[in-house]
Amino acid sequence: MKKVYGSADEALEGLLHDGMFIAAGGFGLCGIPELLIDAVVKSGVKDLTIASNNCGVDGFGLGKLLDTRQIRKMISSYVGENAEFMRQYLSGELELEFNPQGTLAERMRAGGSGIPGFYTKTGVGTVIAEGKEVKNFDGQDYILERGIVADLSIVKAWKADDTGNLVFRKTARNFNPPAAMCGKICVAEVEEIVPRGSLDPDLIHLPGIYVHRIIQGQHEKRIEQRTTRKKETV
Amino acid sequence: MPQAAKGWDRNQMAARAAQELEDGMYVNLGIGIPTLVANYVGDKDITLQSENGMLGMGPFPYEGEEDPDLINAGKQTITELSRTSYFDSATSFGMIRGGKIAAAILGAMEVSEEGDLANWMIPGKLVKGMGGAMDLVAGVGRVIVVMDHTNKAGESKVLKACTLPLTGKAVVDRIITNLGVLDVVPGGLKIVELADGVSEDELRASTEATIV
Numbered sequence: 197m198k199k200v201y202g203s204a205d206e207a208l209e210g211l212l213h214d215g216m217f218i219a220a221g222g223f224g225l226c227g228i229p230e231l232l233i234d235a236v237v238k239s240g241v242k243d244l245t246i247a248s249n250n251c252g253v254d255g256f257g258l259g260k261l262l263d264t265r266q267i268r269k270m271i272s273s274y275v276g277e278n279a280e281f282m283r284q285y286l287s288g289e290l291e292l293e294f295n296p297q298g299t300l301a302e303r304m305r306a307g308g309s310g311i312p313g314f315y316t317k318t319g320v321g322t323v324i325a326e327g328k329e330v331k332n333f334d335g336q337d338y339i340l341e342r343g344i345v346a347d348l349s350i351v352k353a354w355k356a357d358d359t360g361n362l363v364f365r366k367t368a369r370n371f372n373p374p375a376a377m378c379g380k381i382c383v384a385e386v387e388e389i390v391p392r393g394s395l396d397p398d399l400i401h402l403p404g405i406y407v408h409r410i411i412q413g414q415h416e417k418r419i420e421q422r423t424t425r426k427k428e429t430v
Numbered sequence: 431m432p433q434a435a436k437g438w439d440r441n442q443m444a445a446r447a448a449q450e451l452e453d454g455m456y457v458n459l460g461i462g463i464p465t466l467v468a469n470y471v472g473d474k475d476i477t478l479q480s481e482n483g484m485l486g487m488g489p490f491p492y493e494g495e496e497d498p499d500l501i502n503a504g505k506q507t508i509t510e511l512s513r514t515s516y517f518d519s520a521t522s523f524g525m526i527r528g529g530k531i532a533a534a535i536l537g538a539m540e541v542s543e544e545g546d547l548a549n550w551m552i553p554g555k556l557v558k559g560m561g562g563a564m565d566l567v568a569g570v571g572r573v574i575v576v577m578d579h580t581n582k583a584g585e586s587k588v589l590k591a592c593t594l595p596l597t598g599k600a601v602v603d604r605i606i607t608n609l610g611v612l613d614v615v616p617g618g619l620k621i622v623e624l625a626d627g628v629s630e631d632e633l634r635a636s637t638e639a640t641i642v
Contacts, residue, residue: 226482226498226501249519272559274559299565301518301523302523318527318565320598321596322596323596324564354499366500367484367499367502369516370482374520401518418498419496423506424492424507425491
């Protein structure tokens with residue numbers, strides 16, 4: 197089966213519909229599927245629910261989908277870097293479900309692994325526990341969290357082969373593997389598609405079984421907080 | 431009353447917090463004063479975790495060597511070390527939730543005498559989210575809070591009960607403030623140490639929580 201597509205638009209063809217649920221990889225602006233986000237913007241699909249740790253920044257990443265009012269609800273752990281997000285949220289245009297970061301990652305991993313729910317002590321005794329089942333194991337309380345299954349996953353990796361095996365680079369891996377796992381369909385954008393056999397099978401980070409469509413493209417890879425130190429002077 | 435000048439400054443609090451770390455520990459440092467702790471670990475063999483998917487976090491890069499694929503949980507550009515490993519977010523929080531991280535050093539808005547911690551949300555103000563803080567305080571072996579003892583209005587941040595929404599319930603083990611070091615024990619807080627130039631009466635006067 198052919199997994200390699202010529203462009204982000206082609207790779208998303210037939211996969212988008214209003215009101216759908218999308219899981220997106222990335223942490224901050226690191227390892228986000230820039231090209232696929234742009235293609236979702238271009239498609240005009242709306243009333244989206246998006247599970248992503250963050251929602252980009254104003255005018256970049258998922259922030260672009262806020263500017264065009266295509267998002268109805270976000271499931272995120274941290275959204276502090278985005279003025280338009282706050283404006284839409286405070287005016288009631290945008291729904292927000294906060295998840296603790298590890299709970300969000302595990303909800304994706306679980307959903308992709310056939311686990312409909314799991315118990316965690318994260319959030320016990322906080323607002324996160326409200327309305328959730330509490331169960332005591334060995335003297336400690338845990339809350340029930342649900343696995344996430346998304347209609348579509350969009351992720352970014354460093355390299356892929358044409359069968360969809362993915363390799364990530366440094367901390368750009370982050371939410372991409374769990375986000376990929378939880379989608380009924382996963383589209384990945386990569387910096388380079390390499391010939392089959394040129395990736396070491398022992399060093400594949402995400403097996404191609406999770407990846408249905410792949411595109412290669414140029415990434416801006418914007419830095420959110422550029423921090424440096426001075427060279428020591430002798 | 432010039433409360434801010436009393437006791438330890440930010441760097442002294444960070445240096446005191448660094449004394450909590452032991453050779454061989456895997457540790458997660460929060461944003462703010464906790465980040466400074468890394469400057470005071472000396473020759474102890476400490477591995478820093480960044481919850482976005484890295485063990486063995488190195489210092490900021492030299493100018494011109496920033497890598498957009500290499501950031502910490504505060505989204506700052508950083509570097510790797512010879513010991514560094516990378517992993518995905520589910521694995522990262524698996525090691526946090528699973529108690530593999532020995533300690534987290536975090537800032538706080540309020541701490542209660544029962545070890546409740548509030549550091550993610552002020553009702554009516556801009557809500558940014560809890561990020562990984564709830565997972566960290568619920569999961570790691572030991573939670574050490576580093577913060578000023580009082581707020582800008584001079585009111586105690588060490589309370590009988592938190593007034594702000596909680597990050598975790600009964601999760602804090604030790605509190606390090608500009609006035610000293612307190613442990614969460616049955617019945618309240620126990621004074622472990624006083625900061626330089628701070629008397630026990632002064633610490634008690636700035637503490638709303640029960641001191642046992």
